[in-house]
Amino acid sequence: xxxxxxxxxxWAGLIAFAVLAxxxxxxxxxxxxxxxxxxxxxxxxxxxxxxxxxxxxxxxTWLVLGGGxxxxxxxxxxxxxxxxxxxxxxxxxxxxxxxxxxFEFRFRAxxxxxxxxxxxxxxxxxxxxxxxQGLTLGGLLQGIKVVNRxxxxxxxxxxxxxxxxxxxxxxxxxxxxxACWLVWRTEGDLHARCRRxxxxxxxxxxALIVMVSLWTPLLNPLFSARWFGWPGLALTSPVPxxxxxxxxxxxxxxxxxxxxxxxxxxxxxFVLCFIGLGISVFPHIVPPDIxxxxxxxxxxxxxxLLIGALVLVPIILIYTGYAYWVFRGKVxxxxxxx
Amino acid sequence: xxxxxxxARLQFSFTIGFHIVLPAFSIGLASYLMVLEGxxxxxxxxVYLDLFQYWxxxxxxxxxxxxVSGLVMSYEFGTNWSAFADKAGPVxxxxxxxxxxxxxxxxxxxxxxxxxxxxxxGPKLHFLATCIVAVGTLASAxxxxxxxxxxxxxxxYSLSPDGRFLPVDWRAIIFNPSFFYHLPHMVLxxxxxxxxxxxxxxxxxxxxxxxxxASRIMFSMAMWMALLVAPLQIVVGDMTxxxxxAYQPAKLAALEGDWTTTKGAxxxxxxxxxxxxxxxxYALAVPHFGSLILTHDWNGEVKGLDDFKPEDRPFSxxxxxxxxxxxxxxxxxxxxxxxxxxxxxxxxLYHNGLLLRAMVVMAPSGFIALLAGWVVTEVGRQPFTVYGxxxxxxxxxxxxxxxxxxxxxxxxxVYLTVFGAGLVFLLRMMARSPVAGESGPTPDEPxxxxxxxxxxxxxxxxxxxxx
Numbered sequence: 001x002x003x004x005x006x007x008x009x010x011w012a013g014l015i016a017f018a019v020l021a022x023x024x025x026x027x028x029x030x031x032x033x034x035x036x037x038x039x040x041x042x043x044x045x046x047x048x049x050x051x052x053x054x055x056x057x058x059x060x061t062w063l064v065l066g067g068g069x070x071x072x073x074x075x076x077x078x079x080x081x082x083x084x085x086x087x088x089x090x091x092x093x094x095x096x097x098x099x100x101x102x103f104e105f106r107f108r109a110x111x112x113x114x115x116x117x118x119x120x121x122x123x124x125x126x127x128x129x130x131x132x133q134g135l136t137l138g139g140l141l142q143g144i145k146v147v148n149r150x151x152x153x154x155x156x157x158x159x160x161x162x163x164x165x166x167x168x169x170x171x172x173x174x175x176x177x178x179a180c181w182l183v184w185r186t187e188g189d190l191h192a193r194c195r196r197x198x199x200x201x202x203x204x205x206x207a208l209i210v211m212v213s214l215w216t217p218l219l220n221p222l223f224s225a226r227w228f229g230w231p232g233l234a235l236t237s238p239v240p241x242x243x244x245x246x247x248x249x250x251x252x253x254x255x256x257x258x259x260x261x262x263x264x265x266x267x268x269x270f271v272l273c274f275i276g277l278g279i280s281v282f283p284h285i286v287p288p289d290i291x292x293x294x295x296x297x298x299x300x301x302x303x304x305l306l307i308g309a310l311v312l313v314p315i316i317l318i319y320t321g322y323a324y325w326v327f328r329g330k331v332x333x334x335x336x337x338x
Numbered sequence: 339x340x341x342x343x344x345x346a347r348l349q350f351s352f353t354i355g356f357h358i359v360l361p362a363f364s365i366g367l368a369s370y371l372m373v374l375e376g377x378x379x380x381x382x383x384x385v386y387l388d389l390f391q392y393w394x395x396x397x398x399x400x401x402x403x404x405x406v407s408g409l410v411m412s413y414e415f416g417t418n419w420s421a422f423a424d425k426a427g428p429v430x431x432x433x434x435x436x437x438x439x440x441x442x443x444x445x446x447x448x449x450x451x452x453x454x455x456x457x458x459x460g461p462k463l464h465f466l467a468t469c470i471v472a473v474g475t476l477a478s479a480x481x482x483x484x485x486x487x488x489x490x491x492x493x494x495y496s497l498s499p500d501g502r503f504l505p506v507d508w509r510a511i512i513f514n515p516s517f518f519y520h521l522p523h524m525v526l527x528x529x530x531x532x533x534x535x536x537x538x539x540x541x542x543x544x545x546x547x548x549x550x551x552a553s554r555i556m557f558s559m560a561m562w563m564a565l566l567v568a569p570l571q572i573v574v575g576d577m578t579x580x581x582x583x584a585y586q587p588a589k590l591a592a593l594e595g596d597w598t599t600t601k602g603a604x605x606x607x608x609x610x611x612x613x614x615x616x617x618x619x620y621a622l623a624v625p626h627f628g629s630l631i632l633t634h635d636w637n638g639e640v641k642g643l644d645d646f647k648p649e650d651r652p653f654s655x656x657x658x659x660x661x662x663x664x665x666x667x668x669x670x671x672x673x674x675x676x677x678x679x680x681x682x683x684x685x686x687l688y689h690n691g692l693l694l695r696a697m698v699v700m701a702p703s704g705f706i707a708l709l710a711g712w713v714v715t716e717v718g719r720q721p722f723t724v725y726g727x728x729x730x731x732x733x734x735x736x737x738x739x740x741x742x743x744x745x746x747x748x749x750x751x752v753y754l755t756v757f758g759a760g761l762v763f764l765l766r767m768m769a770r771s772p773v774a775g776e777s778g779p780t781p782d783e784p785x786x787x788x789x790x791x792x793x794x795x796x797x798x799x800x801x802x803x804x805x
Contacts, residue, residue, distance in 0.1 A: 054453070061446045068431075073435070079416055079421070082413060093410045097407065098756065099406075100406035108399075301427075301432050323447050326450070
């Protein structure tokens, strides 16, 4: 029964959801690490880490679902994207190794130097992982050369001014999410400073969104046709308007010191950018040549995992929501949760 | 011989060798924590909560390292083995997808509550979270062992014209012929590894203070595990060997060091398999015992490597020696289990310096045996990734040698630094004796001496049903 549906289309939606969930969730906890660059006081850093300690692992699992899901249902995409973006993927993974263990290690280091070292690992790992994710996105958008079901490009194809701009945009974007998260979840001086960081980062993110959006349609005539042709225009034209509306709300949230509003607006920007990307790329999964139908695993594979996904993803969302609810409220210095 | 294929293999074995120890640790420790917390809730004895708090901190550390090294694995199939990913992806990809959906999210979703949530959700819900995390680790083992055993004994697929494996029968794929042997063998190995690690920590603290009740309990529980599980593991291992004989005779011949097919084959205890001369040099052998163990018949026929073309043979010296390391350690574990029983009956379990010291020495024995067993299974599968169907040489990514070499070097440096530091932190944690009023894994824990600051601990004690 399931096999008569357009399974690649459904799965493209589900994988896109997993990637978006990852970006939104791990975005703020990587951003918390990136903000170590601005927040140097050990007590504040402890609060920052404590605010994400109970949830970071679940957030990162969406990245495993993104990679594992691609392997399962679009193996050709997985088998061409990974070798093409080999250096950025490997560097991202190693950065995440450093950052992930730093959660545990920085509290266990005995000497001041040791603690500083793992603080730097937390900051460096978070920043490098975010930068590599941007490079990966840029490298994918600008296209991957595939011949005979295998990557046929060179070693440095991914490194271009566009991919570097994407890398910077992701780092700044995650830093914004982190700052807004801390505005929501902390109090006192740290809260006030994060509010200031968020205002500045918000302006930077808006500028970067405009730059990447103007550049993306130039990469591939297909992209611009989708953006400015019909029916794409009906979908794309509201996007800038909504970005501007969110910017207004964000600004109000910062000025009036609303605790949650800036975070929601920043997440909204990410959702809108993601939709914009989707409009550019769809129905390709490996631009410029491979579509979701060409990359799809056989229907039997896609249907088998889809049954599980349809049952389990809603359950996962429920208990993930519960875990967030258990650790709700402001994180207070000197103690774990109150 | 340093071609891209060899380096890619080296990189995979290096990264998975580091990784596999950590989930094995998590599987065993999660079940142990579940038992400890269950005992606390049932008896109300504070010492079980102390033990739970003592070990949950180690769990937190080990689990974090397992997550990040596992993340690497989930992408490495694509980066280094893209041809394998493209061809075998339709079959094993969905199984790994199920691992993420049924296991990883479950563990991650409830880990935060298990580590930091006791005071927030109360003991009953907290125990539920601990159970869910333990079940999650086992679910993960279920799926990944299904994938692994399918690569050993593939079935339930058809081949497409372009050489891809297409699923036909999911039940046949998941419950493939070696699955029911590899899964329990791996789970028991995880339990034994943790039992000997816990036992060693208990023994170390008993050597310093034989009356510490928490040390006594962990040591005693570990000795029961050694007594019951080590012999069981030997039986399961024997059955796994018979399964290998039926489905992967070349692997069996390689691990036995048998070069010629014979009836009434000897059991080679030690020797040096030589791939060039196709003999096992310096062999120390027991006549007929090879046939007796493998066929359970004095004159049964055992296949030798000469039954297989030279290009289809696994590299025997590695398989042969890894097998002996695994079996040797397994026998020593069982022996210690029986020694523990004998001393228990004499009432000297906590005071026998020889046994305690032997347990301390055996701390890493389970993990070493587990790694050796993994080498037997995976190197014995060579030169194939999907046994008999897809060669390793046809599985690799089109990445040039320098690229693989650089990433291998980066992995080596990062893993040795990060996991080396992790081991130091773990051993430092274990060097401290468990105390009454042990605190939970709050991040500021190291700066606080447990017992001196009984604030949260006292609150938790008040929550205990027996208190």
